[in-house]
Amino acid sequence: MKLINIGKTFGTTVSVAAIAALTLAGCGSDNNAPTSTATSDTGATAASGADCGGKNSVTAEGSTAQQNAVALFNQVWGQVCAGKNLSYNPTGSGAGREQFIAKNVDFAGSDSALKDDQIAAAAQRCGGSPAWHLPLVFGPIAMAYNIDGVDKLVLNGDTLAKIFQGQITKWNDPAIAALNEGTTLPDADITPIFRSDSSGTTDNFQKYLQAAAPESWTKEAGSEFQGGAGEGAQKSAGVVQAVQATPGSIGYVEKGFAEQAGVPFAQIDTGAGAVELTDETAGKAIDAATFAGEGNDLVLDLNSIYGTTEPGAYPLVLATYEIVCSSGYDTDTAAAVKSFLTVAANDGQSGLSVAGYVPLPDQFKERLLTSINAIGSTS
Structure with missing residues (x-):
């Protein structure tokens, strides 16, 4: 469908x-x-x-x-x-x-x-x-990206925090390369795409960065983007459209929107290995949620969930x-x-x-x- x-x-x-x-x-x-x-x-x-x-x-x-x-x-x-x-x-x-x-x-x-x-x-x-x-x-929130020739990309909380704060600016940065052995990453600029409108997705993404990379993410959470790097786009569809139109970009967006657009999204390494975003891996993380x-x-x-190191659990x-x-x-x-x-x-x-x-x-x-x-x- x-x-x-x-x-x-x-x-x-x-x-x-x-x-x-x-x-x-x-x-x-x-x-x-x-x-x-x-x-x-x-x-x-x-x-x-x-x-x-x-x-x-x-x-x-x-x-x-x-x-x-x-x-x-x-x-x-x-x-x-x-x-x-x-x-x-x-x-x-x-x-x-x-x-x-x-x-x-x-x-x-x-x-x-x-x-x-x-x-x-x-x-x-x-x-x-x-x-x-x-x-x-x-x-699930997907990290949708647009990197020519890269079909598989692995990131973690630390690299994502630094990308969206403007501290990692090239796709072949050593920190990213270390997570992607065997993959040729281009010497290309990274353009983070964030939600420019008030967004619960932004709030959850930033809460994830706080939990998964507390030393690297020096900003707050909240419905407004705090990272200070990249380009803004209105609403979920706008983020996907901006990623599609911008070589070297990466943006956080709901999995359904990324799938509809046919945009690839990254795996996340929680410390127990790279985890692909699927119903099963997201469900494994959700099982840990409490009221x-x-x-x-x-x-x-x-x-x-955000700070999980459970093998096979997708945290975002x-x-x-x-x-x-x-x-x-x-x-x-x-x-x-x-x-x-x-x-x-x-x-x-x-x-x-x-x-x-x-x-x-x-x-x-x-x-x-x-x-x-x-x-x-x-x-």
């Missing part, structure tokens, strides 16, 4: 049902989504266990990293619950959190948790109830959240949000791998569904 590049739709509200139709067209199979077993009657319960009540149209905004996953979730939701549709605006995680707080959308998609100064504002938006972070899918706290707010502690993985009100929605909105999330957590997971994501680990699903079921309303 080849996914359709939807980067050109940025900046406008995207009908994800339309995206999903394009995405799945040409696959030659409808196996990515279940056949609808629900009726259009308000409150009908689908075979997946989702209640199909509530309003028919839900809105969300945020992460470009999860936009293809959301498209697939929405396509399945429309089949399981006839007439349901989510409109998702992929403007970036920072914008999504802001629009959620401003009550302009029903929930936000974000690769990072709410910041400390946003937590109180989100609770106010939710009628005094806290907002919850619900991880629906994990997205940061108790209860229904499911923020993940990913530090153990982000968790993509839906940020929702724990309570405070009107009854129709609460029912519809819960319906969408339930379908996404159950039926929607099966099509994620082909879109470049790692499906939700089984050990998280039960707790996730408990949180979704606990979402309440004001009436």
Whole structure:
């Protein structure tokens, strides 16, 4: 299956049902989504266990990293619950959190948790109830590159930190050459490509550098790029396009976008040997993830993933959240949000791998569904 590049739709509200139709067209199979077993009657319960009540149209905004996953979730939701549709605006995680707080959308998609100064504002938006972070899918971050004649490239946290801070500037630098014995690296300039917009992918990439190369990465993390080297590009599709157009470049982007564009991406050496990015290697790292706290707010502690030295584990993985009100929605909105999330957590997971994501680990699903079921309303 080849996914359709939807980067050109940025900046406008995207009908994800339309995206999903394009995405799945040409696959030659409808196996990515279940056949609808629900009726259009308000409150009908689908075979997946989702209640199909509530309003028919839900809105969300945020992460470009999860936009293809959301498209697939929405396509399945429309089949399981006839007439349901989510409109998702992929403007970036920072914008999504802001629009959620401003009550302009029903929930936000974000690769990072709410910041400390946003937590109180989100609770106010939710009628005094806290907002919850619900991880629906994990997205590996690929280090996409454009080096003529180099089909295999190995990097590690130290070299990546120095590349994105401008301390390593040539592809044949001794530190890179030491990781790539037998590969002829060109005496060519390196052009790092970073996200110029507020991005959860940037935040996770920089958190990885902090954990994997604490002595080399002297900058902070955060949704804004701190490295100070290279050229910026807007959103995930922009990073891929910049890498494709710039010889000698390297950029961090979600695996699905790199695969869609046919751009090669590097292996990462965590100290236990070079690890190729696959579902299996990313899943091995995800197995080490733990929740940061108790209860229904499911923020993940990913530090153990970023700094892993487990053989065969690919460490550069982000968790993509839906940020929702724990309570405070009107009854129709609460029912519809819960319906969408339930379908996404159950039926929607099966099509994620082909879109470049790692499906939700089984050990998280039960707790996730408990949180979704606990979402309440004001009436």
